[in-house]
Amino acid sequence: MDFKDFTMAAKLSTLQQIKKLDEERAKLLESAKTDSLAREEEAVNELTALGFGYELVEPAREIARKTRTARKASAPDHHPKGTCPVCEYATKPPA
Secondary structure: OOHHHHHHHHHHHHHHHHHHHHHHHHHHHHHHHHHHHHHHHHHHHHHHHOOOOOOOOOOOOOOOOOOOOOOOOOOOOOOOOEEOOOOOOEEOOOO
16 A cells, blocks of 8 residues: 555545635635624715714725845944054953
8 A cells, every 4th residue: 555645635625625615714814804894884885974074994005115224333432542643541351
């Protein structure tokens, strides 16, 4: 008996089941969205009748921004070695 063929058939049926479930999920989400939008439209129309100016809109999509890259400029030397060119004071930087 060839178990390799058996496991491949089981995997295919599992993948098919997952695809079916994904399709069913998409249908359920679409029907739930349609029902929610109908209720929201009714509520907005009621508020408009009461004199409030509401409208139902979808949020704008965020624009993908590039991350800033760090500059590779040379940093000042906070621990200079040797004597100061102005006052000629010799410093001993910490180790």
